[in-house]
Amino acid sequence: MQNKRSLTLIEFLIIICIILVLGGTFGTYLNITLKVARETALINELSNIRMSIEHCRIINGKLPENLPALIKKGFTLRNPDGIIFSNRFLNSFKVDKDGYVLDPFMNRYDYDVRDGKVRAQTKGYESW
Numbered sequence: 228m229q230n231k232r233s234l235t236l237i238e239f240l241i242i243i244c245i246i247l248v249l250g251g252t253f254g255t256y257l258n259i260t261l262k263v264a265r266e267t268a269l270i271n272e273l274s275n276i277r278m279s280i281e282h283c284r285i286i287n288g289k290l291p292e293n294l295p296a297l298i299k300k301g302f303t304l305r306n307p308d309g310i311i312f313s314n315r316f317l318n319s320f321k322v323d324k325d326g327y328v329l330d331p332f333m334n335r336y337d338y339d340v341r342d343g344k345v346r347a348q349t350k351g352y353e354s355w
Contacts, residue, residue: 276297279316283316293327297315298316
């Protein structure tokens with residue numbers, strides 16, 4: 228007489244339930260982690276954009292007309308011996324098809340040319 232041991236339907240369903248609970252727990256943890264990472268990136272990007280706006284104001288004597296201008300326009304620092312440094316005001320940012328800078332949540336930043344303030348347009352982060 229052979230004694231074969233196989234999974235019953237109940238045991239199989241219990242295993243599936245355990246896998247689903249573990250997957251749901253991991254998914255929730257991953258979602259929270261991604262949100263915190265995006266918020267941290269948003270804080271850093273806002274800081275970089277605000278410093279770039281101020282840098283542009285200092286060098287050009289006026290605020291940039293829009294955020295795409297910070298990506299397109301560059302600056303050069305010179306001394307009598309030649310060029311010390313040449314770069315753009317804003318580098319390595321995600322942009323949409325119109326050239327506007329996107330935040331980590333893939334929404335445009337809101338820039339007020341009158342006072343040089345930049346804000347996120349993502350719901351819940353407008354006051355950052």
